[in-house]
Amino acid sequence: MSLELKQAPVGDADAKQRLRIWIRLLKLSRRIESEIRERLRVEFSTTLPRFDVLAALYRKGEGMKMSELSQALMVSNGNVTGIIERLVQDGQVVRMPVEGDRRAMQVRLTEAGREAFARMAEVHEGWVNSMLGSLDDEDAARLLALLGNVSINGRKVK
Amino acid sequence: MSLELKQAPVGDADAKQRLRIWIRLLKLSRRIESEIRERLRVEFSTTLPRFDVLAALYRKGEGMKMSELSQALMVSNGNVTGIIERLVQDGQVVRMPVEGDRRAMQVRLTEAGREAFARMAEVHEGWVNSMLGSLDDEDAARLLALLGNVSINGRKVK
DNA sequence: CCTAAAAATTTTAAGCTTGAAATAAATTCG
DNA sequence: CGAATTTATTTCAAGCTTAAAATTTTTAGG
Numbered sequence: 001m002s003l004e005l006k007q008a009p010v011g012d013a014d015a016k017q018r019l020r021i022w023i024r025l026l027k028l029s030r031r032i033e034s035e036i037r038e039r040l041r042v043e044f045s046t047t048l049p050r051f052d053v054l055a056a057l058y059r060k061g062e063g064m065k066m067s068e069l070s071q072a073l074m075v076s077n078g079n080v081t082g083i084i085e086r087l088v089q090d091g092q093v094v095r096m097p098v099e100g101d102r103r104a105m106q107v108r109l110t111e112a113g114r115e116a117f118a119r120m121a122e123v124h125e126g127w128v129n130s131m132l133g134s135l136d137d138e139d140a141a142r143l144l145a146l147l148g149n150v151s152i153n154g155r156k157v158k
Numbered sequence: 159m160s161l162e163l164k165q166a167p168v169g170d171a172d173a174k175q176r177l178r179i180w181i182r183l184l185k186l187s188r189r190i191e192s193e194i195r196e197r198l199r200v201e202f203s204t205t206l207p208r209f210d211v212l213a214a215l216y217r218k219g220e221g222m223k224m225s226e227l228s229q230a231l232m233v234s235n236g237n238v239t240g241i242i243e244r245l246v247q248d249g250q251v252v253r254m255p256v257e258g259d260r261r262a263m264q265v266r267l268t269e270a271g272r273e274a275f276a277r278m279a280e281v282h283e284g285w286v287n288s289m290l291g292s293l294d295d296e297d298a299a300r301l302l303a304l305l306g307n308v309s310i311n312g313r314k315v316k
Numbered sequence: 317c318c319t320a321a322a323a324a325t326t327t328t329a330a331g332c333t334t335g336a337a338a339t340a341a342a343t344t345c346g
Numbered sequence: 347c348g349a350a351t352t353t354a355t356t357t358c359a360a361g362c363t364t365a366a367a368a369t370t371t372t373t374a375g376g
Contacts, residue, residue: 015287017298022190022286024305028315029187030232032180035310037334049362067324074188079363081326086361103324103371128180129173134309140175146301147182151292152193157186195364207332225354237333239356244331261341261354320374327368338357344350 032131039127044120049075049083051124054092054109054117063108065098092116190289197285202278207233207241209282212250212267212275221266223256250274 037048056072057064064072070080084107087093092113098104109117135143148158195206214230215222222230228238242265245251250271256262267275293301306316 014295014298015283017295017302018287018290018293019283021290021293021298021302021305024302024315025183025187026191028305028308028310029183031310031315033184034232041335047361065324066326074192075362076364077325078327078365082362098324101324101372103369105325125173125177129176131310132176132179132308134307135176135179135304137172137175139304139307140172140179142300143304144175144179144182146293146297146304147179147186149292149297150186150290152186152189152289157182157189199365205331223354224356233332234334235355236335236357240332256354259342259354261339263355317376319376322371322373324371325369328366330365331363333362334360336358339355341352341354343352346347346349 032128035131036124036127040120040124043123044116046120049079050087050092051117051120053080053083053087054113055121057093057107057109058114058117058121061108063096063106065104065106067104069107087113190286193289194282194285198278198282201281202274204278207237208245208250209275209278211238211241211245212271213279215251215265215267216272216275216279219266221254221264223262223264225262227265245271 033048040046040048040051052073053069056069066077066080066084069084070077073080084093084095088095092110094108094110096106096108098106132140148156150157191206198204198206198209210231211227214227224235224238224242227242228235231238242251242253246253250268252266252268254264254266256264290298306314308315
């Protein structure tokens with residue numbers, strides 16, 4: 001009885017609060033994202049999707065298959081096809097056949113791609129650091145933990 | 159001296175932590191965003207940008223000028239032009255001349271647009287609520303506060 | 317072996333997004 | 347007034363993104 005009286009309105013207030021979280025989350029990440037896009041464009045003549053691909057490949061010296069890449073980045077296969085195409089044009093990436101499977105393609109950074117990414121990554125870290133500079137150590141730790149504990153469809157974000 | 163010895167490494171660790179925050183933030187918001195996009199598409203045959211435009215217009219019965227809209231949504235003018243075009247096609251929005259300024263255009267929801275948005279907004283709130291359901295009340299409040307306190311380029315996110 | 321199903325990838329069509337250039341109208345100020 | 351600047355918007359070219367269809371190759375089962 002007290003359950004019924006309480007459940008509905010409380011649940012509703014919670015929903016509104018979670019909606020506010022989502023709106024704020026979206027606003028913040030869009031703000032940071034567009035700042036990063038702008039700076040990548042102005043300072044390095046590149047784009048965020050290209051940067052993301054390079055980042056994924058940077059950690060895997062042996063390269064990745066197209067499908068691994070699209071999974072890692074959580075984007076569609078067709079999407080990766082186009083980005084890789086342009087990165088190959090730019091000479092930052094090479095495609096190689098996968099031995100034993102003629103359907104698949106292994107993609108790997110060139111030396112130029114490796115160097116370009118290393119250079120960008122360092123600066124990029126500085127951008128993010130300064131954009132989140134208003135968080136002190138404690139708040140940063142708290143925020144990191146809170147974000148890491150959210151789980152969607154049973155899977156944690158972390 | 160102790161200052162110098164401490165400053166550099168600590169600053170660096172902080173930068174790494176803030177970078178982790180950014181990565182987690184991005185991952186979470188992309189996950190939520192793509193879930194919402196998918197559901198808007200499947201259940202309402204619409205898209206997130208359209209939904210965002212309707213949401214902005216819903217609160218302003220008198221409508222908004224194109225430039226107000228693009229500012230509110232933090233996207234380019236040209237972007238809004240295209241989305242409005244399609245919403246007009248769909249009969250959810252109308253454009254009207256602004257009296258006293260023949261350059262400007264006032265955009266307003268039609269009754270159909272109003273109803274469609276109201277219906278979607280309710281369901282949408284439920285989606286978000288369930289996606290963020292793993293946060294209890296306390297954590298939700300904390301997260302909301304932390305997000306609201308971040309400021310970029312001197313401007314708070316809130 | 318050989319055919320059906322599955323897997324890896326590319327292609328396609330449509331829409332989103334941006335910055336820059338173009339238009340058109342309003343405002344400023346000499 | 348009239349030229350120059352500013353403001354509101356659209357157009358354009360390029361790239362990103364997706365879902366669905368198509369292609370090619372591999373794998374499984376009879």
